Amino acid sequence: xxxxxxxxxxxSKPRVAAKLGNQVxxxxxxxxxxxxxxxxxxxxxxxxxxxxETLFNWLGQDLQGLRCLDAFxxxxxxxxxxxxxxxxxxxLVEQESQxxxxxxxxxxxxxxxAVSIQRGDGLAALRHAAAGSLQLIFLDPxxxxxxxxxxxxxxxxxxxxxxxxxxxxxxxxxxxxxxxLGWSLHRHLKAGAVHAHVLRPLAAQSHAxxxxxxxxxxxxxxxxxxxxxxxx
Numbered sequence: 001x002x003x004x005x006x007x008x009x010x011x012s013k014p015r016v017a018a019k020l021g022n023q024v025x026x027x028x029x030x031x032x033x034x035x036x037x038x039x040x041x042x043x044x045x046x047x048x049x050x051x052x053e054t055l056f057n058w059l060g061q062d063l064q065g066l067r068c069l070d071a072f073x074x075x076x077x078x079x080x081x082x083x084x085x086x087x088x089x090x091x092l093v094e095q096e097s098q099x100x101x102x103x104x105x106x107x108x109x110x111x112x113x114a115v116s117i118q119r120g121d122g123l124a125a126l127r128h129a130a131a132g133s134l135q136l137i138f139l140d141p142x143x144x145x146x147x148x149x150x151x152x153x154x155x156x157x158x159x160x161x162x163x164x165x166x167x168x169x170x171x172x173x174x175x176x177x178x179x180x181l182g183w184s185l186h187r188h189l190k191a192g193a194v195h196a197h198v199l200r201p202l203a204a205q206s207h208a209x210x211x212x213x214x215x216x217x218x219x220x221x222x223x224x225x226x227x228x229x230x231x232x
Contacts, residue, residue, distance in 0.1 A: 136165075
C-alpha cells in the first residue's frame with residue numbers, strides 16, 4: 001500500500017453536533033492529570049494514553065525551548081501535552097470548525113499561552129513552515145486520507161537537523177520507505193490498530209545515498225511487517 005501523492009487532500013471529517021462525552025488526560029508536566037473534553041465526532045481518533053505516555057518517555061519529559069507543530073491536531077492531546085512539558089511554542093492546525101472551537105476552549109481552560117491554534121490544512125502549514133524551524137512535528141492524519149508520504153515530505157524541509165517527528169499510521173513504516181523520504185526510524189510500537197513511530201531526519205548526504213540505493217527498486221511504501229531494528 002502506497003500513500004497517495006502530495007496532491008491528495010485530507011479526507012473531510014463529518015460535521016456533527018458538538019457532544020462532549022469523551023475525555024483525554026494530560027500525562028505529564030505542569031498540567032499533569034488534567035482532563036480535557038473531546039468533541040464526540042465521527043472519525044475522531046485520539047492517540048491512546050498508553051501510546052502518548054510511551055511517546056513522551058521517548059521524546060523526553062522536558063521539552064523546554066522546543067518549537068512544535070501538530071499538523072492534524074484533532075483533540076490537541078499531543079500538542080497540549082508538549083506545551084505542558086515546557087515547549088516554547090506549539091501550533092495546532094485543524095480543519096474541522098467544531099474541533100477548532102473545542103481546541104480554543106481547552107487553550108482558555110489551561111491558559112496555554114505557548115499554544116496557537118489555526119483552522120486550516122495541515123499539509124499547507126507544513127509546507128509554509130520555514131526550513132529547519134521546528135524541533136518536533138506531530139503527524140497523525142485521518143487514517144482514510146493516505147497523506148503520510150506527502151506529510152513526511154513536507155515535514156522533512158521544516159524539521160531542524162536535530163529535530164524529531166512523531167508519525168501515527170495504521171501500518172508500520174519500514175526503514176527503506178522512510179530513508180527514501182529522508183528519515184531514519186528511531187522508535188516504533190504497535191498498540192491495537194495504531195503504529196507509532198519516532199523519526200529523525202537523515203543527513204543530506206545520507207538521504208542522497210539512500211535515494212540512490214533505492215532507485216530502480218520498489219517505490220517507497222510502508223511495510224506491513226514490524227520494521228527491522230525497531231525498538232518498542
